[in-house]
Structures are given as C-alpha cells and as structure tokens.
Amino acid sequence: MGLSCTAEDIVIALKRALMKRGLYNKETGLVIRSDNGPQFISHKFEDACQELSLEHERIPFKTPNKNAHIESFHRLLEDECLSRYEFENYAEAYKEVSEYMKSYNKIRIHGSLGYIPPMEFYRRTLKGTAKSLVVRL
Numbered sequence: 015m016g017l018s019c020t021a022e023d024i025v026i027a028l029k030r031a032l033m034k035r036g037l038y039n040k041e042t043g044l045v046i047r048s049d050n051g052p053q054f055i056s057h058k059f060e061d062a063c064q065e066l067s068l069e070h071e072r073i074p075f076k077t078p079n080k081n082a083h084i085e086s087f088h089r090l091l092e093d094e095c096l097s098r099y100e101f102e103n104y105a106e107a108y109k110e111v112s113e114y115m116k117s118y119n120k121i122r123i124h125g126s127l128g129y130i131p132p133m134e135f136y137r138r139t140l141k142g143t144a145k146s147l148v149v150r151l
C-alpha cells in the first residue's frame with residue numbers, strides 16, 4: 015500500500031516479496047502476470063523482471079477475466095473493507111486495509127484452498143502436505 019503506484023514502487027514490492035520467500039536471485043521459473051498499466055509496461059519493470067529471471071506475462075487489453083484471481087480479490091477488498099468505512103485520512107485507510115489483509119491471509123478461509131486460510135496453505139505447501147491446486151485459465 016502506498017500513495018503512489020509507479021514502476022519503481024512495483025519493482026520494490028516485487029523484490030521484497032521474493033526476498034521474504036527466499037527466492038531473490040534464484041532461478042525459479044516464476045511467471046508474473048499483470049495488466050497493461052503504465053507501471054507494468056515500463057522499461058524499468060521489464061528490466062527488473064529480466065534481472066530477477068522472471069517471465070512477465072501481460073494479459074490482453076480489455077480482458078480482466080484473464081486476471082480473475084486478483085479481480086476477485088479486489089472485489090472482496092472493496093466489499094468487505096473499503097465500502098464499510100469513510101476514511102478521514104490516509105492513516106485511517108492504511109490501518110483498516112492492513113487489518114483486513116491480516117484477517118484475509120491468516121483467518122478468512124478460502125474455498126479454493128480447501129477451506130483454510132492462505133497462510134496455513136502456504137505453511138502446508140512448504141511442508142509438502144498441501145493438496146495441489148489445479149488452476150484453469
């Protein structure tokens with residue numbers, strides 16, 4: 015979360031996510047899918063993907079269904095958090111969204127993950143005990 019969403023912001027977030035998962039500077043075969051926002055079509059982002067050995071896949075224009083998982087999340091964020099409050103300032107919004115994200119990842123069960131929270135699914139994945147998911151696109 016932040017006050018801007020530039021290519022530089024995206025690159026920093028991407029690198030932090032990879033570091034947090036121990037995947038920074040490793041050959042992972044990971045693919046990052048995005049829309050065609052200006053930050054994702056920038057040279058800075060493409061250069062970062064190349065540096066990080068990530069394949070960058072952009073969805074075709076006007077096909078949000080190709081990014082259904084994130085579109086679904088944005089709908090839940092709007093319905094379960096943002097539309098419930100009138101924020102007085104950025105600090106209030108940041109606090110509520112942060113609390114929602116903690117709940118979403120640690121408490122809220124997800125049918126697509128076998129009715130467990132994402133953090134629990136991630137832990138089971140690391141242990142090799144998570145049931146494999148089939149993602150159809």
